[in-house]
Amino acid sequence: MTAASGKVASPRAAGEKPGGENQSVARALAILDLLAGQPEPLGVREIARRLRLAPSIAQRLIKTLANAGYLEQTDATLRYMIGYKAFHVGSSFVGQSSLHSAVMPELYVLAEQEISGFLGVRRDRSVVYLATVQSAGPVAVNHRPGAQTYLHSTAMGKALLAELSDDEVRMLLAHKPLPKLTERTKVALPQLIAELATVRRLGYATSDQENRQGFFSVGAVVRDVSGAAIAVISGAVPTAGLKQPDRTRIAQLVLSAARNASRKLGAPAARVTAAR
CATH class of the missing domain: 1.10.10.10 (Winged helix-like DNA-binding domain superfamily/Winged helix DNA-binding domain)
Known part of the structure; x- marks a missing residue:
């Protein structure tokens, strides 16, 4: 009482x-x-x-x-x-998803090109891995489904951030300092936001040894029937012996994989082919 x-x-x-x-x-x-x-x-x-x-x-x-x-x-x-x-519980989530069905064949195509492929989504201030297909390359780039990684240092994260406005990016990331994972990691928000403008123009993001030393990755978003970005595909390779033409080829392969998955999900043609 x-x-x-x-x-x-x-x-x-x-x-x-x-x-x-x-x-x-x-x-x-x-x-x-x-x-x-x-x-x-x-x-x-x-x-x-x-x-x-x-x-x-x-x-x-x-x-x-x-x-x-x-x-x-x-x-x-x-x-x-x-x-x-x-x-079993986690697998049931993935198994029920049409996203998984649309993306997995594309990840296997990347793996055949010696590019390790990943599927991820944004949850709050992190990227969560949903699926991984390891390439037959000599160096493993493996992330378990359910593992989390950073938005600011990965190609996956930057591709997802590019879907937000600059003000939304600031609100999302300005709450605490961004961790510097390698010498190349961009930790200043103005520098990161400037890069996101390039991501929107090209339709894909890159991370060149910014998240992990010795690895280059490309990320591109997957869109649903409404045209909204619901996930991201990335491909990663070791940087040893990597030339600029190799980087361009990998970017085009990852972008093509994301576009193919988006088409399977019924994304509008204009949103599939056009960069922002």
């Missing part, structure tokens, strides 16, 4: 956070998000430390997720990694 009104306050459900969010569910999802981004399995105490949870709470949540198949425990170290059930 409140002193001011004399009314009985509604008791909040056990484990419910302000705004109707369930604390236990939120913590379990945080564990899944953490492990999804790790190259190696983690132990209970390390998971608890990173998420600032009591080890006993982390243990209960992890055991529940493991029993349901969303986490698996390694035999050698007894640490935990993402389980088959989580993969």
Whole structure:
């Protein structure tokens, strides 16, 4: 009962956070998000430390997720990694998407040209990888589906940013300094925004050792029936021995892949062929 009104306050459900969010569910999802981004399995105490949870709470949540198949425990170290059930859930999202059906053949075409192909979408201030097709080239450029990367340093990210106005880009990226990943990474917003004007003119973006030393990539957006950019295709190759004609050829192949996927999705012809 409140002193001011004399009314009985509604008791909040056990484990419910302000705004109707369930604390236990939120913590379990945080564990899944953490492990999804790790190259190696983690132990209970390390998971608890990173998420600032009591080890006993982390243990209960992890055991529940493991029993349901969303986490698996390694035999050698007894640490935990993402389980088959989580993969099943993620795969169902991709499998239900006409985007996936339109893009995957194009990624395989790129791979046949020794270009590793990627499909991604923007989520808030990051690019999320949805699919990867590794080329037969000597150097692997691999990103797991669900992994995230930066907007400002990747060809995928810059192609997506070019779909926004300059003011929208500033609002999206000006909240904190942009990380400098290599000596070539553009971290000044005016410099990045100037480059986006070129991206809009050409219809594709490039990243020349700006996200990862020794790799060149090209990104171009995929459009749906309304003409809106709903995803991005990129192709990446090692820079060793790469000449300017090679860069031009890769750009045209990636742009063609994005246009082909867009046509399959019913994008208006004018939006498929014309740069902004």
